[in-house]
Amino acid sequence: MTLPTKCNYGHVFGRLSTNGNYEICCGSTPPSGNYHTDGKFIEYWKSAKLKNLLYDLKHDLSNMNETWADGNCDYCPHFYINEKISDGDIKIPKSPWIYNIDVINICDHRCNFCWNWSHEMISDNAQFDGWNDWIKERIDFKIFTDTIDGLVELGDCEEIQIGGGGEPLLHQDIQEMIKYVKDNNLSCKLITNFCQISEDSLDEMINIGLDYILVNVSAGTQENYCKTRRVKPNTWYKVINNINYIIKNRREKSPKIIMKNIINSENIHEVGEMIDLGVELGVDVVALRFFHEFGVYNSDKKIVTSKQHKKFNKTLNLKIEEYGYKKYYDDDNQFIYNYKSLNTNTLLRGDV
Ligand SMILES: C[S@@+](CC[C@H](N)C(=O)[O-])C[C@H]1O[C@@H](n2cnc3c(N)ncnc32)[C@H](O)[C@@H]1O
Numbered sequence: 001m002t003l004p005t006k007c008n009y010g011h012v013f014g015r016l017s018t019n020g021n022y023e024i025c026c027g028s029t030p031p032s033g034n035y036h037t038d039g040k041f042i043e044y045w046k047s048a049k050l051k052n053l054l055y056d057l058k059h060d061l062s063n064m065n066e067t068w069a070d071g072n073c074d075y076c077p078h079f080y081i082n083e084k085i086s087d088g089d090i091k092i093p094k095s096p097w098i099y100n101i102d103v104i105n106i107c108d109h110r111c112n113f114c115w116n117w118s119h120e121m122i123s124d125n126a127q128f129d130g131w132n133d134w135i136k137e138r139i140d141f142k143i144f145t146d147t148i149d150g151l152v153e154l155g156d157c158e159e160i161q162i163g164g165g166g167e168p169l170l171h172q173d174i175q176e177m178i179k180y181v182k183d184n185n186l187s188c189k190l191i192t193n194f195c196q197i198s199e200d201s202l203d204e205m206i207n208i209g210l211d212y213i214l215v216n217v218s219a220g221t222q223e224n225y226c227k228t229r230r231v232k233p234n235t236w237y238k239v240i241n242n243i244n245y246i247i248k249n250r251r252e253k254s255p256k257i258i259m260k261n262i263i264n265s266e267n268i269h270e271v272g273e274m275i276d277l278g279v280e281l282g283v284d285v286v287a288l289r290f291f292h293e294f295g296v297y298n299s300d301k302k303i304v305t306s307k308q309h310k311k312f313n314k315t316l317n318l319k320i321e322e323y324g325y326k327k328y329y330d331d332d333n334q335f336i337y338n339y340k341s342l343n344t345n346t347l348l349r350g351d352v
């Protein structure tokens with residue numbers, strides 16, 4: 001267990017869910033408030049109820065990890081930010097530093113590693129309790145803007161992540177949401193499968209000044225992409241073409257493209273192809289992250305075996321050599337390793 005002893009719970013990351021629930025850390029924690037009962041974000045953030053909860057959690061981290069966060073602090077991706085705050089390199093923010101807004105729960109893909117839409121879960125009819133109602137939820141634009149307004153007023157939020165339990169591009173107000181974030185001078189990251197979007201909307205994203213698009217690719221070939229997420233063959237070309245379009249038409253390298261790969265037993269053999277693809281497309285980052293089994297249906301089947309892991313390490317090392325990657329320290333990011341190379345502009349990052 002690598003409990004983040006220096007946790008600044010609540011001040012690093014926060015989340016608003018589609019039903020208006022406020023969470024003060026990653027999704028495995030119970031809601032600590034709700035827009036409809038506790039008011040707009042700023043009222044909730046200033047409430048005595050939240051202050052007391054944050055105090056209790058900070059003063060008994062071990063208990064908090066075991067009982068409140070279901071042990072998920074062990075995998076905390078905000079470790080580096082926490083450390084910087086604790087070391088005094090960043091002052092304790094007046095509001096969450098990074099804020100994630102889940103805007104929609106419906107999805108057009110069925111990624112087998114996904115908590116909510118795994119095709120095995122659906123074909124076995126093993127959805128979690130309340131799933132049928134949950135998938136209908138989407139955030140109201142007013143709740144979205146109220147939350148941004150609160151974060152702006154508090155002053156220290158750096159980045160808004162627009163994601164979801166499903167696919168944010170399926171929300172009717174997605175462009176207006178991105179625009180609202182950018183009009184308020186916050187950095188904006190869209191987390192997406194990046195398939196359902198027209199060229200006009202891609203142009204709009206570039207014009208609005210969207211900063212990052214995290215594209216969940218999680219495959220190195222068309223065949224495995226379509227098989228592991230049960231989508232039609234042309235879906236692969238949609239995502240590849242959209243990435244290409246952004247890279248060719250963006251200005252001053254914005255938005256940056258992070259090609260995210262959630263590594264599991266069904267795609268680990270394609271790590272070489274994933275890196276090659278990212279370099280070929282010219283994405284800014286190829287990110288490799290081992291899948292988080294908690295809450296995933298049939299997760300045992302998706303955990304990588306030690307044999308697969310060994311082969312993965314071997315391929316990774318070969319690619320590191322092939323592209324001339326060298327390890328470097330980037331104090332801004334959450335990944336355990338970072339590589340850059342003089343031969344390619346694509347960074348390689350991971351946690352394995
Ligand atoms: C739930 S998806 C929603 C947004 C969008 N549909 C997408 O796929 O990016 C948000 C992110 O969760 C990540 N994800 C999904 N299942 C995961 C798992 N079991 N472990 C770790 N990350 C996962 C993927 O990286 C994905 O980008």
Ligand code: SF4
Pocket residue numbers: 107108109110111114115116117118164165166167192193216229
């Ligand atoms: S695209 Fe995103 S939300 Fe949809 S199934 Fe895949 S990981 Fe889950």
